[in-house]
Amino acid sequence: MRCPVxxxxxxxxxxxxxxxxxxxxxxxxECDKCxxxxxxxxxxxxxxxxxxxxxxxRESYMREKIERGIKQSLSKRPYTAEKFNRLLHSIERDIQKxxxxxxxxKDIGEIVMKHLRNFxxxxxxxxxxVYRDFRDVKTFEKELxxxxxxxxx
Numbered sequence: 653m654r655c656p657v658x659x660x661x662x663x664x665x666x667x668x669x670x671x672x673x674x675x676x677x678x679x680x681x682e683c684d685k686c687x688x689x690x691x692x693x694x695x696x697x698x699x700x701x702x703x704x705x706x707x708x709x710r711e712s713y714m715r716e717k718i719e720r721g722i723k724q725s726l727s728k729r730p731y732t733a734e735k736f737n738r739l740l741h742s743i744e745r746d747i748q749k750x751x752x753x754x755x756x757x758k759d760i761g762e763i764v765m766k767h768l769r770n771f772x773x774x775x776x777x778x779x780x781x782v783y784r785d786f787r788d789v790k791t792f793e794k795e796l797x798x799x800x801x802x803x804x805x
Contacts, residue, residue, distance in 0.1 A: 653681060653692060655683035655685065655686060655688055655690070656688070656690055657683065657686055657688040658683060658685055658686040658688070660683050660684065660685040660686065662683070662684040662685065663681045663682060663683050663684060664681065664682050664684055665679050665680070665681055666680045666681060666682050666689065667679070667680035668680075676693055676694060676695045676737075676741075677693070677694045677695075678691055678692070678693050679691065679692045679693075679694065695741070696741075696744070696745075696748075700753065701713040701747065701753065701754070701755060702753060702754045702755075703754075703755060703756070703757050703760065704754055704755070704756045704757065705756075705757050706756075706757060706758065710754070713747075713755075715740070715744070718740065718743065718760070718764060719740065721764070721782075722736075722739070722740070722764065722768065722775070722779070723736075724778070725768065725772075725775040725776070725778040725779040725782075726772060726775045727778075729772055729774055729775055731771075731772065735771075739767055739768075739771050742767050743763055743764055743767050746763045746766075746767070747760065747763060761783045764779065764783075765779060765780055765783065777796065
């Protein structure tokens with residue numbers, strides 16, 4: 653790890669702490685040359701997962717696509733960066749639990765909606781309306797009723 657001040661490659665780990673969800677590790681480091689202290693965060697990265705699109709073509713998994721879609725659905729909604737990152741980690745953990753090299757974009761969409769439903773109901777409806785391609789108000793109303801039933805149960 654390079655020092656952000658002097659660019660020295662030799663740094664020492666002073667302290668290590670796991671996050672409460674166990675998905676990230678925060679390390680406090682000190683530069684061996686200039687003694688500058690800084691923090692780094694390590695997180696699990698999904699590698700070598702191929703997404704099978706609805707038209708059959710395949711592409712590498714890209715976290716940025718999920719982030720972008722969720723951020724659009726959360727537009728003008730209250731959330732913190734920490735909660736957003738936890739949401740992404742939960743989604744990626746569910747993808748990893750499948751233990752498959754390939755996953756369909758449909759399955760990813762369902763996983764995202766499952767987590768968004770618990771995270772923010774408005775964002776869930778926004779995401780679902782695009783993902784499920786709501787064609788009319790009745791489809792929208794059906795989804796809202798499902799959420800209402802879940803709340804009262």
